[in-house]
Amino acid sequence: MRNETYDIVIIGSGAGGGTVAAALAPLCADGVRMAVLEWGAKLGPEDLTGRELEMARKLYVDGGAVLTRDGAITLAAGRAYGGSTVVYTGTSLPIPERVIERWSVPGLEWSDIDQRCRKYLAENNAHLLSEELINDNNRLFREGCERLGYRVAPFPINTHGCLGSGLCNLGCPNGAKRGTHVVQLPQAEAHGVEVITHCRVTSIDDRICRAVVTPPEHGEASRWEPGEYAVHARIVIVCAGALHTPALLLRSGLGSKLPALGRYLTLHPALILVGEHDRPIANFRGHPKSYWSDQFLDSHGFVLETCMYFPFTTAKNLIGFGEEHAELMRGFERLQMILVLANDPARAENRVTVDRDGHPVVDYTLTEGVLDALHASMKEAARIFFAAGARRIHAPAGVTFFIEARDEERLDELIPRSNVLPGRISITSAHIMGGCRMGREAATSVTDAWGRVHGFDGLFVADASLFPRCSEVNPYVTVMALADRVAERVRSDARELLSR
Amino acid sequence: MIPLSPRRARFLVSLAPTIAPDVATLDTAGRARFESIVTRALDERPAQVRRQLGLLLDLVRFAPLLRYGRPFARLDAHRQAAWLRWLEGAPIVRLRAGFWGLKTLVYMGYYGQPHVWGSLGYRPFSRASSSGRDPGAERDV
Numbered sequence: 001m002r003n004e005t006y007d008i009v010i011i012g013s014g015a016g017g018g019t020v021a022a023a024l025a026p027l028c029a030d031g032v033r034m035a036v037l038e039w040g041a042k043l044g045p046e047d048l049t050g051r052e053l054e055m056a057r058k059l060y061v062d063g064g065a066v067l068t069r070d071g072a073i074t075l076a077a078g079r080a081y082g083g084s085t086v087v088y089t090g091t092s093l094p095i096p097e098r099v100i101e102r103w104s105v106p107g108l109e110w111s112d113i114d115q116r117c118r119k120y121l122a123e124n125n126a127h128l129l130s131e132e133l134i135n136d137n138n139r140l141f142r143e144g145c146e147r148l149g150y151r152v153a154p155f156p157i158n159t160h161g162c163l164g165s166g167l168c169n170l171g172c173p174n175g176a177k178r179g180t181h182v183v184q185l186p187q188a189e190a191h192g193v194e195v196i197t198h199c200r201v202t203s204i205d206d207r208i209c210r211a212v213v214t215p216p217e218h219g220e221a222s223r224w225e226p227g228e229y230a231v232h233a234r235i236v237i238v239c240a241g242a243l244h245t246p247a248l249l250l251r252s253g254l255g256s257k258l259p260a261l262g263r264y265l266t267l268h269p270a271l272i273l274v275g276e277h278d279r280p281i282a283n284f285r286g287h288p289k290s291y292w293s294d295q296f297l298d299s300h301g302f303v304l305e306t307c308m309y310f311p312f313t314t315a316k317n318l319i320g321f322g323e324e325h326a327e328l329m330r331g332f333e334r335l336q337m338i339l340v341l342a343n344d345p346a347r348a349e350n351r352v353t354v355d356r357d358g359h360p361v362v363d364y365t366l367t368e369g370v371l372d373a374l375h376a377s378m379k380e381a382a383r384i385f386f387a388a389g390a391r392r393i394h395a396p397a398g399v400t401f402f403i404e405a406r407d408e409e410r411l412d413e414l415i416p417r418s419n420v421l422p423g424r425i426s427i428t429s430a431h432i433m434g435g436c437r438m439g440r441e442a443a444t445s446v447t448d449a450w451g452r453v454h455g456f457d458g459l460f461v462a463d464a465s466l467f468p469r470c471s472e473v474n475p476y477v478t479v480m481a482l483a484d485r486v487a488e489r490v491r492s493d494a495r496e497l498l499s500r
Numbered sequence: 501m502i503p504l505s506p507r508r509a510r511f512l513v514s515l516a517p518t519i520a521p522d523v524a525t526l527d528t529a530g531r532a533r534f535e536s537i538v539t540r541a542l543d544e545r546p547a548q549v550r551r552q553l554g555l556l557l558d559l560v561r562f563a564p565l566l567r568y569g570r571p572f573a574r575l576d577a578h579r580q581a582a583w584l585r586w587l588e589g590a591p592i593v594r595l596r597a598g599f600w601g602l603k604t605l606v607y608m609g610y611y612g613q614p615h616v617w618g619s620l621g622y623r624p625f626s627r628a629s630s631s632g633r634d635p636g637a638e639r640d641v
């Protein structure tokens with residue numbers, strides 16, 4: 001076991017960890033020693049091949065194959081220098097005022113969060129794409145919504161020099177997406193923050209992080225030799241994401257003092273829907289996500305977004321098998337795709353626990369309300385596909401594999417609610433939130449409104465696990481805003497905490 | 501070698517074209533790639549997942565004896581499909597999710613091969629096509 005000593009250790013380098021590292025980095029000039037311990041690898045351009053299985057293995061936790069305990073939901077989280085920001089699509093939305101009001105965390109004001117969101121929107125170059133970067137997949141969504149009179153808006157995207165290769169979720173091969181791996185982590189390193197990759201923290205024990213560094217299977221080697229480490233720090237900021245932050249704190253024995261730890265997990269459950277056109281629309285050329293519609297957010301609790309997925313991901317998200325499935329897949333270049341995201345309630349029983357080996361296990365039950373929303377979304381997406389000119393669509397709850405345009409009037413009959421069965425339809429989540437929710441008391445929350453873990457001086461959380469409820473919009477900007485607040489608190493407490 | 505008993509591994513391979521018919525069009529190299537993708541995916545999963553898959557394969561194979569009086573391999577194509585459709589919508593979430601996992605493994609073995617992307621019309625480019633870095637043009641999985 002080797003020993004290392006720092007003043008501040010940050011665990012994880014994604015939207016939360018990268019933000020905290022950059023925001024605290026100026027302290028290095030005052031002699032503060034700071035390290036980011038990151039489980040994943042730092043990849044170079046030659047590693048980013050755009051091949052689906054290979055990149056999933058290199059960039060996702062468990063190769064992207066994390067499932068809830070009942071196997072009904074697939075959970076996607078990044079594992080890399082930059083965390084999920086390496087694989088996110090870069091849609092950049094500030095959190096609406098009504099959501100922060102619903103969160104009702106004492107001491108957390110929307111105006112404060114909004115101002116921080118705006119700071120990161122600017123820093124990450126969030127902007128609307130020019131018309132020539134809008135591909136058919138996106139244009140057809142916009143046109144379909146407009147024909148139906150549905151609200152539709154362009155997405156701010158945080159790219160610079162996007163070449164439209166459509167590989168955002170497999171790691172941008174052109175360095176165009178401005179995730180923490182491109183913006184905040186290099187900033188932090190320039191100030192003297194050390195980023196230790198291939199370094200997995202296994203537990204935290206009275207300001208000692210136990211960690212294991214492994215030899216690289218891909219990407220740059222770690223700054224540290226492979227082996228076991230005890231990393232001493234006066235301040236520890238956990239930013240391992242909403243799956244692994246609760247798991248790490250549970251492994252470290254905090255569960256007995258913090259009954260809410262791991263609980264109130266929300267997933268913003270998602271469905272991928274497809275419609276087939278008569279002609280190629282090559283949805284894989286151009287930025288994949290340029291428009292969204294919140295038409296049904298208030299009435300039904302879901303939003304619709306454009307999306308584009310790769311052959312294997314698309315295949316596994318279709319219901320059914322056999323010739324019809326193969327026929328739809330053979331028409332891949334004619335497919336229009338829509339992603340549905342449903343708001344889910346924060347329930348104590350939806351939670352992360354750890355198994356005997358300390359690995360996270362997720363128990364999550366889809367409520368009838370969420371299943372209703374997913375059902376309604378299939379029908380609305382079908383209407384948009386048809387309004388955009390699709391010849392037929394595939395609805396996961398359809399009574400037939402294809403629904404033809406001429407049957408549009410019969411959608412209620414052809415997509416019955418009784419077919420919306422967890423495990424049968426493929427539900428995914430890339431927006432994992434909660435598990436260390438903010439709040440006033442240790443009985444019902446894990447941290448205060450500044451990310452300080454109740455009852456543990458010098459221990460902070462700064463990632464998506466802080467969300468007390470679903471964000472209702474794509475969450476990364478909010479994660480950065482919350483992490484920025486945590487960094488502010490660490491700065492103001494630093495003198496006292498570092499002198500202990 | 502697929503990390504299941506030889507009997508179960510053979511059944512999985514024989515079942516694959518019923519789920520993804522284009523598996524039957526793969527040449528020898530394509531079939532080898534299919535098996536190597538499936539092998540690697542299973543090797544990387546916990547032993548418990550492999551055990552559950554083994555049991556599910558036995559269920560797919562032998563439960564038709566109770567329902568139709570014959571094992572899966574001796575059902576006609578229509579009944580095979582009807583049996584798999586029943587599993588897909590089975591009354592127990594674990595069973596439905598298990599069948600989804602089985603399908604996913606087969607789709608991974610086939611659609612995860614860059615070699616088949618051309619036949620789908622999927623032609624991604626990463627940086628500049630001229631640099632030879634087209635993901636679809638790569639030959640290894």
Ligand SMILES: Cc1cc2nc3c(=O)[nH]c(=O)nc-3n(C[C@H](O)[C@H](O)[C@H](O)COP(=O)(O)OP(=O)(O)OC[C@H]3O[C@@H](n4cnc5c(N)ncnc54)[C@H](O)[C@@H]3O)c2cc1C
Binds near residue numbers: 038
């Ligand atoms: C495919 C995909 C697409 C998405 N698209 C969008 C989008 O377009 N817009 C949007 O707003 N949001 C999007 N999101 C969600 C967004 O990326 C996340 O909400 C956000 O990155 C969460 O930040 P985080 O800091 O909590 O976790 P992450 O960014 O996931 O970072 C956690 C980091 O901690 C590391 N880690 C975990 N455990 C340990 C440990 N024990 N020791 C050391 N390190 C550890 C992980 O390797 C990882 O790098 C997407 C997510 C995914 C997966």
Ligand code: SF4
Binds near residue numbers: 175176
């Ligand atoms: S579409 Fe743009 S941001 Fe996405 S991978 Fe391609 S170049 Fe990168």
